[in-house]
Amino acid sequence: MDKEEDPRNGVGNGTTTKKPRLSGFITDSEVQSEFSHHEAGVARINNGSFGCCPGSVLAAQRSWQLCFLQQPDHFYFSVLRPNLLRSRALVQTLINADHIDEVSLVDNATTAAAIVLQQIGRRFSHHQNDAVVMFSCAFPAVKKSIQAYVTHAGGSVIEVDLPFPVKSNTEVITEFRKGLSKAKSGGRKVRLAIIDHITSMPSVLIPVRELVKICREEGVDQVFVDAAHAIGSVPVDVQQIGADFYVSNLYKWFFAPPSVAFLYCRRSNASSSEIHHPVVSHEYGNGLPIESSWIGTRDYTPQLVVPAITDFVNRFEGGSEGIMRRNHVQVLKMGKMLAEAWGTSLGSPPEMCASMVMVGLPSKLCISSDDDAMRLRSHLREKYGVEVPIYYRAPKNGEGECEPKDKDGLITGYARISHQVYNRIDDYFKFRDAINRIVLEEDLY
Numbered sequence: 001m002d003k004e005e006d007p008r009n010g011v012g013n014g015t016t017t018k019k020p021r022l023s024g025f026i027t028d029s030e031v032q033s034e035f036s037h038h039e040a041g042v043a044r045i046n047n048g049s050f051g052c053c054p055g056s057v058l059a060a061q062r063s064w065q066l067c068f069l070q071q072p073d074h075f076y077f078s079v080l081r082p083n084l085l086r087s088r089a090l091v092q093t094l095i096n097a098d099h100i101d102e103v104s105l106v107d108n109a110t111t112a113a114a115i116v117l118q119q120i121g122r123r124f125s126h127h128q129n130d131a132v133v134m135f136s137c138a139f140p141a142v143k144k145s146i147q148a149y150v151t152h153a154g155g156s157v158i159e160v161d162l163p164f165p166v167k168s169n170t171e172v173i174t175e176f177r178k179g180l181s182k183a184k185s186g187g188r189k190v191r192l193a194i195i196d197h198i199t200s201m202p203s204v205l206i207p208v209r210e211l212v213k214i215c216r217e218e219g220v221d222q223v224f225v226d227a228a229h230a231i232g233s234v235p236v237d238v239q240q241i242g243a244d245f246y247v248s249n250l251y252k253w254f255f256a257p258p259s260v261a262f263l264y265c266r267r268s269n270a271s272s273s274e275i276h277h278p279v280v281s282h283e284y285g286n287g288l289p290i291e292s293s294w295i296g297t298r299d300y301t302p303q304l305v306v307p308a309i310t311d312f313v314n315r316f317e318g319g320s321e322g323i324m325r326r327n328h329v330q331v332l333k334m335g336k337m338l339a340e341a342w343g344t345s346l347g348s349p350p351e352m353c354a355s356m357v358m359v360g361l362p363s364k365l366c367i368s369s370d371d372d373a374m375r376l377r378s379h380l381r382e383k384y385g386v387e388v389p390i391y392y393r394a395p396k397n398g399e400g401e402c403e404p405k406d407k408d409g410l411i412t413g414y415a416r417i418s419h420q421v422y423n424r425i426d427d428y429f430k431f432r433d434a435i436n437r438i439v440l441e442e443d444l445y
């Protein structure tokens with residue numbers, strides 16, 4: 001497929017230290033053994049929340065931890081810095097960043113959001129009539145950062161509703177345009193747009209490149225892409241995407257231990273000298289990548305295992321790209337199987353999902369609040385050994401015929417299923433059967 005045509009945004013770009021092996025790929029039993037620390041008997045179809053880390057990467061992390069404990073001063077003065085650089089260089093190649101100084105390693109997407117919003121928050125203290133635009137389903141922790149850094153500084157926040165169930169990218173683009181013009185009304189300046197690459201709940205793959213382009217055309221000051229779920233689940237090319245900031249967790253879909261993320265800050269960013277890690281330490285003022293490399297004494301080993309992760313993914317046919325492709329195909333197949341079994345439908349078309357899919361739940365479950373959704377999730381974990389997030393979608397007033405329905409009524413609940421290399425078909429059958437039993441036996445949750 002041509003670079004420009006890839007609907008999942010970007011292409012692979014020689015992300016690895018070694019070429020994938022031509023033969024002798026990892027076997028099924030080796031995969032199971034890499035994840036043998038997962039609790040037996042749990043259908044874990046929620047990779048999206050906390051990711052997973054294979055045994056070989058955990059072993060590499062343990063070696064780094066011992067290296068620190070054996071001779072901490074040697075580790076601090078001679079080992080840490082060059083090996084952080086090595087991880088950053090691998091990430092730079094993986095995401096096609098122009099320069100290594102554009103790549104910082106931080107703990108997680110929440111930290112990255114604090115870095116970006118703290119910087120923008122300072123501007124609001126001088127320009128209180130300005131606005132931030134984001135999706136209403138932006139991650140709740142990120143919304144709290146906006147409250148802390150933007151709302152408190154007097155800025156306005158305009159939320160764009162994500163159409164869901166969604167039928168096409170065009171629907172998302174239309175809503176986003178409406179949100180931008182609302183934000184600009186009355187002569188307001190849009191200081192920042194926050195765009196999810198893959199929204200968390202409901203989960204939808206967003207046409208991020210198109211939205212960034214619209215922001216540029218509309219004179220938005222800065223664009224921050226919250227791509228917490230992206231790396232390892234969709235190809236990422238930060239130059240093609242063109243945002244000022246782009247964060248992705250490495251622990252979700254890229255097999256890192258908890259917790260590490262990269263934050264890309266475009267070098268041409270006029271405000272780069274104003275961007276700081278929220279935890280101030282010895283390296284303050286030396287640029288974000290160096291500030292982030294020492295924020296006090298702590299465990300830095302999750303940041304050092306990127307080469308071990310690269311070795312792990314190269315054991316699979318097609319390396320990281322092969323894993324993404326197969327996860328996408330499998331999660332869709334499992335989503336369709338479940339929707340067919342329950343007589344429901346998927347929340348988005350295939351091209352608007354990566355390794356997670358929203359599947360409509362039978363209306364007979366009568367999910368009518370966020371609390372109901374959480375109760376069903378706990379019930380599935382405690383009684384049926386199934387781990388899967390549940391989403392409550394309130395019926396929209398006046399939508400009538402457009403409301404998603406099954407034969408018994410309105411579909412108000414969706415499950416977000418994930419597929420990662422350790423998943424087996426039986427995990428999804430277990431989920432299917434659990435829901436069928438709850439419906440049939442009226443097993444109250």
Ligand SMILES: Cc1ncc(COP(=O)(O)O)c(C=O)c1O
Nearest residue numbers: 108109110111139200226228249
């Ligand atoms: C879209 C999105 N943004 C941010 C986060 C926060 O990630 P973290 O808990 O690693 O900071 C998440 C977590 O799932 C997410 O889904």
